[in-house]
Amino acid sequence: MPGRPPHRQAASMTRTKGLKKAQWAAMRLLLGTVGRLSEGVRIGYRHGFDSGSMLDHVYVNKAQGSLGIGRVIDRCYLNAVGWRAIRARRELLKDVLRKEISERGGRATVLDVASGPGRYLQDLVAEHPAGALRVECRDLDRAGLSQGERQSAQRGLVGITFAHGDALAPQPPADGAPDVIVVSGLYELLLEDDAIAASVERLRGLLAPGGVLVFTTQTRHPQLEFIANVLPNREGVPWVMKCRPVEQAERWARDAGFAEVASRRESVGLFTVTTARG
Structure with a gap:
């Protein structure tokens, strides 16, 4: 025919x-x-x-x-579905961080390079004795940082600070190399693979000996077309995201020199949380 x-x-x-x-x-x-x-x-x-x-x-x-x-x-x-997956990602991320903190005797320094208000980090600080954790939340969004400062002050939290900073050009923390560096929800927003690979390598150089990098990857999303055509991002332009296989994310970590790399998937199935150490 x-x-x-x-x-x-x-x-x-x-x-x-x-x-x-x-x-x-x-x-x-x-x-x-x-x-x-x-x-x-x-x-x-x-x-x-x-x-x-x-x-x-x-x-x-x-x-x-x-x-x-x-x-x-x-x-x-x-x-x-995307927001449900992000809440599930947060719970998985908290579980991963609890394990890392526990393995360090309940005391650790944590740096989140793109934290926003850092509510999940505030929760972790609240779970531990005052001063056991030193957490630095960084972001380019000053409104989110101010929101986090207000929240942590209202909760009476000790040991969590908020600072303006670029996740892709991170400066070493003033009080020493962190045991744990977190990158949650950032790499999903970057369209250039090389930028992520360079970030993973750069962050490895900031870690304390024996430290771990914890980062998230979006492997799929059923509403990408809707989001890109309807929702504006923080810069006021279409919110375009890129999904990647977790194997690619793990390869970037190994190429950066991490010897032990493992990933877990959150319950909704859109995101993975990867730990890289060594």
Whole structure:
């Protein structure tokens, strides 16, 4: 059976692209109007849907909004598969860090180079005796850092500090090399593979002897097209992410000189947490 003539195929593809553009435009309009009744959507438009402030709202997982319907929208928003996976990633990350801290006798120095407010790190500090952990949270998002400072002060936490810093050009901590360096939710936002490989190598050089690098990888996401066409990131441009196989992430760690590399997958199945040591 003969196929379509080339000019008809081209016309069909053009119509499909046009419909897609109209669909994304309608979704952007809906989210930017009615969607703003949701506190999560408001935070996304104010700070970026990839921001630390956004993640903090996702971690709390409490629907908030205006006029009643806003809370309903926010609950639907918070139940999206990506946010559920990020909450599962946080729990896995906390388990991994607890193990690392336990192996060091319950005392460790931790550096998170892209922390946002660092709520999960605050939780870890709260679980240990005062002064047992020294945690430095760094980020380029000053709003997220200020939020973290307020939260930790309200909780009366000791040993956690917040500092402005570039995760891709990290400076050594002033109080000595860290036992654990964390990179959570950053590499998923980087589109250039070479940038991640260089970051892993650079961070290895900051670790104390016997230290461990803990980082996350997004291996798949069913809503990448929606996110890239509808949601703005912290810079106000489309939020484009890149998924990678965990084997590639592990290879970067080994190429950087880490001898022991292992990964675990969170329960929803979109992210892995990798530990690299040696």
